[in-house]
Structures are given as structure tokens and as C-alpha cells.
Amino acid sequence: MVEVLSRLNRIIIFLLHGVNVENASYGLTICAERSAICSAVSGGCRNFKVIVIATGAVSDDCIGPCGACRQFLAEFGTEWDVYFTRKDGSYKKCTVGELLPHAFVPESLNRSGNAYIS
Numbered sequence: 103m104v105e106v107l108s109r110l111n112r113i114i115i116f117l118l119h120g121v122n123v124e125n126a127s128y129g130l131t132i133c134a135e136r137s138a139i140c141s142a143v144s145g146g147c148r149n150f151k152v153i154v155i156a157t158g159a160v161s162d163d164c165i166g167p168c169g170a171c172r173q174f175l176a177e178f179g180t181e182w183d184v185y186f187t188r189k190d191g192s193y194k195k196c197t198v199g200e201l202l203p204h205a206f207v208p209e210s211l212n213r214s215g216n217a218y219i220s
């Protein structure tokens with residue numbers, strides 16, 4: 103975990119790195135996004151403001167997280183920012199909620215742990 107001072111907001115930011123953790127049984131592979139979030143949670147962080155997704159992939163477009171990662175991010179709220187970077191340093195920005203509209207989130211459960219049916 104690396105701690106830096108944001109030049110824009112004058113707030114302390116913790117930079118956490120995530121990597122893809124490949125598995126011979128492909129279904130058990132964990133993406134870098136979930137890896138970074140698990141690292142943060144294990145360090146006591148559950149309130150996120152931004153995640154930056156950077157890839158080395160050669161593409162003209164930004165590459166977003168997979169569906170599983172979108173759901174995983176939404177568990178921690180839908181109003182935080184996601185940046186997608188390109189190799190040339192340009193980027194796109196959106197919120198988790200924009201990535202996964204109508205997300206199934208903790209608030210989707212009632213107090214007995216059952217999902218609301220609407």
C-alpha cells in the first residue's frame with residue numbers, strides 16, 4: 103500500500119495494486135479489480151472514492167471491468183468513480199452505478215436477508 107497526497111484535493115489517498123490471479127481452472131481466476139478491493143478490505147478499507155483500471159492491452163478504446171468485477175465494485179456503493187486508462191495516458195471516467203445500472207447491492211436485501219421483490 104502506497105500513501106500519497108493528492109495534488110487536486112489535498113486528501114490522503116491509499117494506492118492499492120491489484121493483479122490478475124490466474125488459475126488453471128479458469129472460473130477461479132480473480133481479476134485485478136477484485137484483487138485490489140480484497141487487499142483494501144483486508145487492510146480495513148471499505149469506503150472507496152476511485153478505482154483506476156489500467157491495462158497494457160493494445161486497444162484504441164478503454165477496457166472496463168468484467169461483469170463479476172462490476173458487481174463486486176457495486177457492493178461498496180455505486181457513487182464512486184472508475185477511471186479507464188489507455189496506453190497513451192488518456193482516460194474515460196464514470197461511476198460504478200453507470201457501469202452497472204440497477205445493481206444488486208446490500209440495500210437490495212431486506213432485514214431478514216431476503217432480496218426485495220418488486
Ligand SMILES: [Zn+2]
Pocket residue numbers: 133134135136167168169170171172
Ligand atoms: Zn473482472
